[in-house]
Amino acid sequence: ACSSGAGNDPASYPDDDIEVVVPFAAGGPTDTVTRMIAEPMAEELGVQLVVQNVEGAGGTVGAGQVAAEDPDGYTVLMHHIGMSTAPALYGEQLAYDPVEDFETVGLVTEVPMTVIARSDFEPDTFEDFVTYVQEHESEVTMATAGEGAASDLCGRLLTTALGVEVTVVPYDGTGPAMEDLVGRQVDFMCDQTTNTTGQITEGTVKAYAVTTPERIESLPDLPTTAEAGQPDVAVSVWHGLYVPAGTPPEVVEKLTAALQVALEDQSVIDQMAELGTTPVDAERATPEAHTELLTEQIATWGDVIGTQGG
Numbered sequence: 001a002c003s004s005g006a007g008n009d010p011a012s013y014p015d016d017d018i019e020v021v022v023p024f025a026a027g028g029p030t031d032t033v034t035r036m037i038a039e040p041m042a043e044e045l046g047v048q049l050v051v052q053n054v055e056g057a058g059g060t061v062g063a064g065q066v067a068a069e070d071p072d073g074y075t076v077l078m079h080h081i082g083m084s085t086a087p088a089l090y091g092e093q094l095a096y097d098p099v100e101d102f103e104t105v106g107l108v109t110e111v112p113m114t115v116i117a118r119s120d121f122e123p124d125t126f127e128d129f130v131t132y133v134q135e136h137e138s139e140v141t142m143a144t145a146g147e148g149a150a151s152d153l154c155g156r157l158l159t160t161a162l163g164v165e166v167t168v169v170p171y172d173g174t175g176p177a178m179e180d181l182v183g184r185q186v187d188f189m190c191d192q193t194t195n196t197t198g199q200i201t202e203g204t205v206k207a208y209a210v211t212t213p214e215r216i217e218s219l220p221d222l223p224t225t226a227e228a229g230q231p232d233v234a235v236s237v238w239h240g241l242y243v244p245a246g247t248p249p250e251v252v253e254k255l256t257a258a259l260q261v262a263l264e265d266q267s268v269i270d271q272m273a274e275l276g277t278t279p280v281d282a283e284r285a286t287p288e289a290h291t292e293l294l295t296e297q298i299a300t301w302g303d304v305i306g307t308q309g310g
């Protein structure tokens with residue numbers, strides 16, 4: 001709900017700051033993408049976009065909080081592929097329905113993931129990593145941002161493909177997880193290039209593979225998981241903006257328009273390119289394209305997680 005109780009007249013929207021909830025800790029990839037687009041969106045809307053990190057339970061705490069907010073356009077949620085895995089992971093415990101309790105605003109970007117480890121982890125190649133983890137599964141630790149996180153989903157794909165059960169260490173985001181990985185307190189994780197590119201190029205972590213069908217320009221020496229013999233470890237983390245269900249269409253339209261302007265902003269394009277990703281095309285930064293992908297992904301990951309035993 002807006003702080004000053006500004007009028008909720010859709011025609012004059014926005015006439016107050018807008019809160020953008022990031023359901024993971026500051027400094028992680030979801031936070032990074034949000035802060036990239038917040039400024040050009042704020043410029044377009046003529047108000048401040050105030051980013052709030054609401055951590056917990058793989059992003060489901062923050063998403064649940066936004067679902068319960070007033071549908072007046074003054075609370076927006078940035079979320080990613082985890083919006084589509086939560087129903088299968090949490091079932092009845094999930095406090096919201098990703099489709100029924102939100103309006104989609106539009107897709108933002110799709111981010112590759114990288115399999116990385118602490119810099120002194122023994123294996124040097126992805127093939128060696130696979131063998132090492134298979135031989136030491138009871139000793140190795142994998143960091144995630146909690147059940148429902150993209151790092152959790154990629155971690156599931158990885159451990160299922162390797163046929164191993166490792167010790168999972170959950171964090172409130174892969175920002176804090178990365179701190180422990182660089183500090184060699186945890187062995188490996190699968191995380192988005194928006195968080196790992198800098199660490200990989202600086203050598204503070206060891207990188208094994210990227211989870212996209214093709215190699216990426218920002219990390220040209222990193223083989224794909226498919227090249228390295230694990231084609232099932234394939235995932236790109238799509239991000240989208242949401243508002244609570246019932247938000248007036250003219251309010252959603254203004255947010256979608258501002259998102260599209262932000263995604264064509266050269267500084268956003270350049271920042272994303274440096275971090276291994278690109279903004280989605282304008283026709284995907286729409287409620288229709290976003291809803292289509294969300295519903296398809298809920299079905300897809302529901303099946304995958306269902307076969308993994310949840």
Ligand code: MLT
Nearest residue numbers: 028030149150151173174
């Ligand atoms: C994830 O694993 O879902 C994200 O990397 C979490 C985050 O943005 O911190």
